[in-house]
Amino acid sequence: MGEQAEEHYSEDDQGTVILHLYAQEEATPHVEQDVPAHSDKVGSSLKHSTTLTNRQRMNEISVPPATADSLSIHQLAAQGELALLESHLQKDNSLIDAADERGFTCLMWAAAFGETETVRALLASGANPHILAKERESALSLASMGGYTDIVLMLLDKHVDIDIYDWNGGTPLLYAVRANHVKCVEALLAQGADLTTEADSGYTPMDLAVALGHRKVQQVIENHILKLFQNKV
Template structure:
């Protein structure tokens, strides 16, 4: 991790790569929780019921360019649920559809996509607690590691989903797991300014001395990013650790 704009290149975070892959149908776009493009689930093509709309206006020529006018030869229809992979369904929180896939092929529970992400990782990354709980109940491996050493715990910590972080910690995951550049769940929680996640990780024994490959400890990163509340949480934890017992 480095100062200013380079910080985004030093710690892996979901929005840095996968969102761009959604266009080819491989992944589902994340919600706005991490500052990513809006979730298509929340978009609507019809006006609200209480809005007065002139029926003739609906048939006027649109000033919006069509795919053809933009130079695209093929118009892609929106994907339907039955066309999505179990990874995409997990990211969208479609518990019933995920269950239907698993009823046909239980091996999908631990299936990894081209980046090594499991359905559990996708659900954790998008904050889909119900799917996370369902997959864990079915026996999904919370300790699975993706191609660049991403884990469900790292992804949940990066997104600030403390309920999922706590659930994964109850399932015995490695709290100090690190990814390709030395980023731990605690470092990602600090980077995202996710106070509750930092508190949950520290309460379960996260190591504050581990540094990323670029040399940042959790405290150094909090200071560099100006996260005052995180600094206070870290300072209080240090004092608690060194407080003499009576």
């Protein structure tokens, strides 16, 4: 594919940012290093409160007790407020898989924001890692989008579907490739992620890496393919 892939943002009627990938002739700058999880390039279908948006931008958040008490369980999970979250769950453990208006659970929010210890605690308490949100978003895809390799591996240890697809055909591997998260791509490939899966846009992981100029990711994929061929010989 000779065209460049570009990220295009639009908003639905609720003001939620939705990301699409499409081909465009204009060149996209090459990016050699991992894109930080808080970068606008990562994109997300999550709708954040002001506090969560600041958190994503890596600003220091100091939440007074009165404010913290007013946060929902999903906001607590996203911010890694584990003690407060566990306090809520001790009172009513049925909340552990409760979904918000878009179908996101506490585990999904924690995975999306890279809250490793919160994810670990939720899984230990019985949170279901297989739940899909309203547009088929999964905890694994959200963690892959952010490049949170430790969380990705924790979820895979729970036997989640490594090739789960969402509303636009995006898989965890495709999201990790798109965001240029080299280590996450390596981990997903090592665990058996499918390289042949195409998003609705028609891109395979290799197509996407080439189109976006993610050379390190491209090299990882090429090395993985070579290893697969060598193992067959």
